[in-house]
Amino acid sequence: METVLVVGAGQSGFGVATSLRDKGFDGRVVLIGDEPGLPYQRPPLSKGYLAGTAGDAQLRLRPEDFFAEKGIELIPGRVASVDRDGAKVVLEDGSAHEYDHLVLATGAANRVLPVPGSTLDGVFTLRTKDDADVLRAALENAENVVVVGGGFIGLEFAAHAGRPVTIVEAQDRLMARVATPEVSAYFAALHEGAGHTILLGKGVAALHGDGRVAEVELSDGGRLPADLVLVGVGVEPRTRLAEEAGLAVANGVVVDEHLRTSDPKISAVGDCANFPCVQAGTATRLESVQNAVDQGRAAAAAIAGEPAPYDSLPWFWTDQLGAKLQIAGILTGAEKVVVTGDREGGKFSVLSFRDGVLAGVESVNRPPDHIAARRLFAADPAPRFETLEANGFDLKATFA
Ligand code: FAD
Structure with missing residues (x-):
């Protein structure tokens, strides 16, 4: 057999x-x-x-x-x-x-932080159920929580940690690898509104402590007290x-x-x-x-003998502080964005275009837009800017 x-x-x-x-x-x-x-x-x-x-x-x-x-x-x-x-x-x-x-x-x-002190007690990463169990227990007694890395994992951790944390991100915005600046800015405001401190453009030079982490030393020499560090650097x-x-x-x-x-x-x-x-x-x-x-x-x-070229549309979601971000498509290399919906009210979508063609759609608290984007890509893998513009950038109207 x-x-x-x-x-x-x-x-x-x-x-x-x-x-x-x-x-x-x-x-x-x-x-x-x-x-x-x-x-x-x-x-x-x-x-x-x-x-x-x-x-x-x-x-x-x-x-x-x-x-x-x-x-x-x-x-x-x-x-x-x-x-x-x-x-x-x-x-x-x-x-x-x-x-x-x-x-x-x-x-x-998980990538390990390539700095001295990265193996001290109190320094965690999150990939497995075992990691989550240990982290959950450690959170109960932690006072100063520092998150290294403002990507999805670090931000979701911050959102669900149940206390204010400090987020240290080396790039000049959150989720820089996968989200547009518009979406990064929205989530930064959300996290700050929840009491989190966000330090952008700062790397980590070292973690200090006697067996157990006590301080995070930043690349600019600044120091943060820390008894729990969550490393989410990819x-x-x-x-x-x-x-x-x-x-x-x-x-x-x-x-x-x-x-x-x-x-x-x-x-x-x-x-x-x-x-x-x-x-x-x-x-x-x-x-x-x-x-x-x-x-x-x-x-x-x-x-099983039924090969077909793999061409599924990439999509992703993350939940943070009551906001759901859903992404359809690949945003890399996009040079033009259009924001639709109610940005101030926290229900909007960002349409990203590469070479005049829709490359990806980020939807914040707009699940119908996400579904419409996926349907649109299924109907037409390369929707043109002009076509969407003619429809007032209404995704549903474009594929209907
Ligand atoms: P995994 O799920 O990691 O499975 C690989 C398995 O192989 C592991 O169990 C590993 O231990 C085992 N393995 C490795 N080597 C060996 C070996 N030599 N012998 C035997 N076993 C081995 N994605 C989303 O789209 N939305 C989300 O909201 C989201 N949230 C996430 C939150 C967290 C905390 C994490 C860690 C990931 C999240 N992801 C999310 C990503 C998503 O979970 C992963 O992309 C997905 O699990 C990848 O599946 P996989 O099978 O490739 O790898």
């Missing part, structure tokens, strides 16, 4: 396994994961789970009996190496598992297995339009995969639930 082996039981690995069954694949489906417990989703970790309003049940992707029903074998353990000649993987405990097709769904690991794709197996790796495991690596018997999906992104017009690595789910589905279809 044919065996598909998936390394990594996170969002995308789970997606591959379930999609294979949805496609009618009747061979063995084996999901190997190095985290304890059943596969779970990460978004609540920096939102409701952190705030204590969501529990284990909200994290779990499916209950235990689902896996038995679907014939998905869960194997706990960490894969230490891939033996391509022998078509098998070897776990750290020495056990070997053969495959006909292998999927790497190993995700990403992730690195987990590519060691692929590299050591001799697969092509460049900012992620390099895959083609069918999510296949340089070895046709091995695919890669989710945060660890660098794929040819139609919307970006270049090889891209994305870190989102949408990307993990859709790539899991596409890789499964290819394995």
Whole structure:
């Protein structure tokens, strides 16, 4: 019987396994994961789970009996190496598992702050449920909380920490990598309104303390008292297995339009995969639930004998301080923006254009705009500025 082996039981690995069954694949489906417990989703970790309003049940992707029903074998353990000649993987405990097709769904690991003191007690990152559990407990007794990095993770943490925090960001605005200045400014005001202090354009030079963090030293020499530091400075794709197996790796495991690596018997999906992104017009690595789910589905279809070029529209969301930001498309390289809706009232959308074509739409508390943007992109992957302008930049009217 044919065996598909998936390394990594996170969002995308789970997606591959379930999609294979949805496609009618009747061979063995084996999901190997190095985290304890059943596969779970990460978004609540920096939102409701952190705030204590969501529990284990909200994290779990499916209950235990689902896996038995679907014939998905869960194997706990960490894969230490891939033996391509022998078509098998070897776990750290020495056990070997053969495959006909292998999927790497190993995700990403948090970047460590490259400064002295980054391993002191009281310095945390947030990626796993274990991280969130430790962080939640530490928050109860923390007085001075500093967040390093004003990206999604740092800001969601700040929003759900339940107390004022100081956010240190090296760029000159929040969420600079993925949001337009208009949206950055809105969220900066929101966080300041909630009592958070935002320090922009400042790096961190060192963390000080005697075993436990007590102070954050900034790049300009300033010092902040801190007994809890959350570092959210991005992730690195987990590519060691692929590299050591001799697969092509460049900012992620390099895959083609069918999510296949340089070895046709091995695919890669989710945060660890660098794929040819139609919307970006270049090889891209994305870190989102949408990307993990859709790539899991596409890789499964290819394995099940129904390959179709991967071209799903990237989209993303974040929840902070009662505001929901949803992004459809890829904003990179956009040179022109149009703001629609009620910015002052906190319900607006920002349309970004690249070379006269709509590249992405950020919607703040305007879910109908987000849905309309996704429908518009589905109907026309390259809506022109003039077309939208003629419709008063009304997304719904444009695709109707
Ligand atoms: P992961 O979910 O990280 O799964 C990879 C799994 O592989 C992990 O369990 C890892 O331990 C395991 N693994 C790695 N190497 C091995 C090995 N050698 N052997 C066995 N197992 C291995 N996205 C959104 O779109 N919206 C959000 O609001 C949002 N919020 C987020 C909040 C947090 C706190 C985090 C951390 C992420 C959030 N994301 C969000 C991003 C989203 O969760 C990720 O993009 C998604 O989980 C990626 O799925 P993945 O399967 O590629 O990786």
